[in-house]
Amino acid sequence: MTATSPTTSPTTPQHDQPGHVPAAPLQALGPSGHSTGPGTGETLPGTTHPPTQASGGYAPWSGHVPGPGRRTPVTTYRLQLSEDLTFADAENLVPYLSRLGVTDLYLSPVLAAAPGSTHGYDVIDHQRVSEVLGGRAGLESLARTAHDAGMGLVVDIVPNHMAVPTPAWHNQPLWSVLREGADSPYAAWFDVSVDEPILMPVLGRRIGEVLADEELVLETMVVPGQEHLGPQHVLRYFDHAFPVAAGTESLPMHVLVERQHYRLAYWKVGDEEINYRRFFDVGTLAAIRVEDPEVFSGSHALVLELVGSGVVNGLRVDHPDGLADPGGYLSRLSAASGAAWIAAEKILAPDESLPTSWSVAGTTGYDAAWRIDQLQVDPSGAARLGALMQELTGDAPVDLGRVTEEAKREIIAGSLASEVDRLARILDDLTSRDVRLRDHTFKDLRACVIELLVAAEQYRAYVVPGTPPTPETVAVVHRDAEVARARLEADQSETLDLVVALLLGEPVGSEGLSSSAQRAEAVIRFQQVCGAVTAKGVEDTAFYRWTHLTSLTEVGGNPGGFALSADEAHAWADRVQATWPDTMVTSTTHDTKRGEDVRARLDVLASYAEEWTDLVHRLRAATQRVRPVDLDGRSENLLWQTLWGTWAPGSADPMDADRLGRYLVKAAREQKTWTSWTAPDLEREQALTDYAAHLLSDEEVTRQMEAFASLTARAVRACVLANKALTLTWLGVADVYQGSEVTRTSLVDPDNRRVVSYTGASGLEAVLERLDAGQSPRGLDEEKLALTARILRLRAQRPETFVGPRSGYRAIPVTTSFAFAYARLLDEEPDVVVIARRLSYRLEQLGGWREESVVLPEGTWQDVVSETRTQGGFQRLADVVGEAPVVVLARIPRAVQAITSQETDV
Structure with missing residues (x-):
């Protein structure tokens, strides 16, 4: 089977044409009888890029938006396929997802995976669609059903590795x-x-x-x-x-x-x-060596055939940082797929930007997710939560750097020792063959490599052998080198300069060294090892040890920043919108350590730091008799926060002792301080899980937790709903992870891959039907579902306001830091305005909105939830937002306003 590599767009198949949103009574715009919402048969004009110059200044294909005729998702719905959710099961969900307002299904890997795989990232055969999921016939049937409903198909692909299965x-x-x-x-x-x-x-x-x-x-x-x-x-x-x-x-x-x-x-x-x-x-x-053209062709032939034939419309690329040349690979993939929409799972450091040379639409959204959380974190809570952490764990609020450094060194000396030694041996062999360089010893070269890896803040640099690195890359490597230099012996400084020069491709030693294959290997392997050390040392070790506020220790997160100001968030969004109008924003994925609702509950703790500290002290005292005497402090602080983040008794998704216990054991083993995967302390693990089970069943614990839940209920509701609205409107393509249209208590995988209840009297399909029939939401779950549906349908009606070269972003002036407001632009004109409440508890303490105001763009605006209308100009937030956690205002077209006026006159 050979890869399909179209050089021009084929005739656009029917499913690439704009789709239709099915009839549904949750109208967001227009007076009765003149709806511009779902049910009018209106097409979705933003799901393909026309081959004309866009008014926003972007060419129709710049490498960051799909090529002419290629589909751009507007709202994706992520499905984690497995034996419990096959292609046939996904096909049965299409009517519900279409009614919800989803424009594209977003599937986990579909190729044949290792026996018993629960996630699909352990591919064993690139030439077969998984029979467990339903085979190629099942995938094509799902695609036909989705396309008939006007929906596209995005598929996750895994270019970095294959499974070593048993047998x-x-x-x-x-x-x-x-x-x-x-x-x-x-x-x-x-x-x-x-x-x-x-x-x-x-x-x-x-x-x-x-x-x-x-x-x-x-x-x-x-x-x-x-x-x-x-x-x-x-x-x-x-x-x-x-x-x-x-x-x-x-x-x-x-x-x-x-x-x-x-x-x-x-x-x-x-x-x-x-x-x-x-x-x-x-x-x-x-x-695998996907940089080899033969390997690329062999491992991508089927995927590219599915894209070329129109079965698949877009791609999500797993872990490109592991590749020899991520930028080169993505350029090759874009060309071979006919410039399809491609999102890269790229984890960025807080101050890092996605390389503009990459031929992708953007990231999969980790960079947006942590910023959405930190907008809701009260900076005043940092000191008190830090004091509690220090009391329980011994870690001080200023210790994150130390904890991270220790974790990276342990990974380098442990599970990644062979990779680090291999890199050092390459450098040693390279330099020992050159008389000008041979006095640099293996010991010194290895020490320099280790210190560079420890100092690195980014997953990797982007140096391609034979190509001069960008000034930004040079600056990053030199910054890391100066940090490393302070940790090395004085005599090793010269060796460090040599290693840096070698890794940046600068002239050193004899002439033949510059074009040496061995040097090229050193350049590539350093970057690959750097990503592995950062992933395992920071996110899979340090982030489990750092318990200041655990909602911040998320994939790609920035716990050192703690809170984020509105100005910082607007500045970041401006930069991303200008370059990556089709990037993805998400808040929950199959990789997140906690689901969005768990993180929202934890975000609120920063506003109630004193009350939370008092609660933990009371709970510790109340359960002192059963608390293990050797309970590790980090595990304990993590336990208390996890207990609160998943506290939802009586809800549709309650936490139970088995789930909580399995999570705590995994977290403790990832901490690697008192137990680990390779040397588990089963007795202490059992004591921890027994204690957690007791906390869930103890009447006094329940009484105290319920009291705290009542105290924080308004703030939690505001955070959950505001964060969801931001995820769905802030930038680019909005992603909804399966089940996250309602609240969930999901923790790290495999917990976040649990089956979602879609059918039955209490399933999501039935709840959405009741809401569509006019029933008011009952509780936070249904409020979240109703809000999600309203926004998704708005996105489906106005796709080009949210994605593509005609879309734009602009901060909206407000007179208070407790409101985060922005407009989504269409051809530089405001078309949707979002105003989200921030730090709700502090706002209440100050007496609410009082006379605080917002300057709305001119025109008439309609709230997509309440359907109330507001005129542009200077308005009181108390009138526009009131008690709502968030308002999403859509501009009413002048033609609709005219019709409304005529009807009013009649």
Whole structure:
């Protein structure tokens, strides 16, 4: 199967044409009888980019918006596919999602994955759609149903790695390499040198003991999926199976094992000696060399065929930072897909911007998510919450840098030691061959590499061998170098300068060094290792240790910033809108450590820091008898905040002891201080989970928590609804994660992949129908659903206001910091205005809006929820917003105003 690489847009298929929003009574605009909302048969004029010059100054294809004729999503709905949510199940959801206002389905990976996979990121075959999910026929049926409803299909793809499954034969390219080594047609696929045996650290004991006890067994069998090859010799180790190199099957077992193209080893050997690049430190995910044109073609042929044939309309790219050249890959993907809409899962440092050279629409939204949260975090709560953290954990509010540094060093010395050593050996070999450079020792080179990795704030730099780096990249690397220099010995400073020059591609040493393949490898591997160290050291270790306010320790988050001002948020949004009008904004994903509603509850704690501290003290005293005497302080502070963030007894999604316990064990193992994945302290883990279960059932704890819930209810409601509205209106493509149209108590995966109740009397479909029939929302769940539906339908009616080159962003003047207001522009004219309440509790303490005001753009504006109308100009916030957490105002077109006036006259 070959890749489809159109150089011009094909004839636009029917499903790329603007779709229709189905009839629904939640009208947002227009007087009775003259609705411009759903039900009019009005098309969605913003789902494709016409091949004409846009008025906003953007060409129809600039690399940041899809090419002419290519679909741009307006609102995506993320579905985590699995055995419990197949293509057929997703197809059954299309009527509900269409009624909700969704314009595009956004699917987790659809290719064949490892047996038992619950997420799809462990791909085993790039040429097959997952049979578990319904196969290609099921995917095409889903696409047809979605397209008939006017909806597009966005699919998640995984270019960085493939699974190392059990048994290994499920991954046929890997099986081929293990069997044939350098002679395999797939020898170039995996990021490993086939000149040496590939380490397979799967043994439960050391190889000598395994051989002595005859746990390795030679079998002859027909390998599933390779029936055409006939019977093969297979080496078995319990559930594992490995191929046997031709001609070695008759050797004694200890000799046979030595003669393979792989090395079976004790699992603990992996961290120190693994010799293939992995997804971070996950040994069951082996990286592939997608930078190789043959590998790109072989691993993308089916996906590109699905895009070329119109089955798939857009792509989400998983973890591009792991690739040798992310920018080059994305350019190749954009060209091969005919300039389809592509979003990159890029985690940015707080002050980092997405490289403008990337041919993508933008990020998947982590950069927006943390800013939305921090807009609702009261800076005055930092000191008190910090004091509580220090009391329980010993970590002071100023210790985040220390905690992060310690975590990164532990990762470098532990699970990523082999990758760091491999990079240092490359640099050592490179310099030892040059007489001008050979006095720089391996020890010094390794020390410099480690300090650069520890100092790095970004996931990676973007240096392409043979291409001069940008001034921004040079500045970032030099900043890291100065931090590293302060931690090195004085004599190592010169070595650091050499390493930096080598990594930036600057002239050093002899002439031949500049074009050396080994130098190019060093440049690439440093960036790949840097991303892995940052991910595992910061987000998967330090963020579990830092418990100041856990809503801030999110993927791509900025807990050191704590709170964000309105001016900072507006400035960031202005910059993003100018360059990335089709970027994605989300607040919950399959990767978030806490769902949006859990984070909103936690955000509110900063406004109630004193009351929260008192509550924790009372709860500790009330449960002192059952609290484990050796309970780790970080785990305890995390427990209290998690208990509050998921406190929703009586709701449709209550927390239970099993879910809470599993989360706490995972979090503690990620902390790696008193238990870990490789050395679990089962007894202390059980004590922790038993204590958590007691907290959920203890009557006094329930009474105290319910009292705090009552105290904070208004602020929590305001935060939940305001944050949702911001997510759906702030910038670009809005993403709704499955089930997040109502409140959820979701924690980190796999908890956030739980089944959502769509059908039945209390399912989301029935609730939406009741709301559409005119029933008032009952509780926060239904309020959130009603707000989501109103906004999504507005987006469907006015797509070009929210995405594409005609859209724009402008801050709206307000006289108070407790309101965050902005306009979404269409052709530079305000078309939708959003005013969100911030720090609701402090606003109440000051007496509410009083005479605070907003300057609305001229015209007539209608609230999409209450349907009340407001004139532009100077208005009191008390009149426009009142007690609402957020208002979304849509401009009423002049033609509709004229009709309204005529009807009024009649």
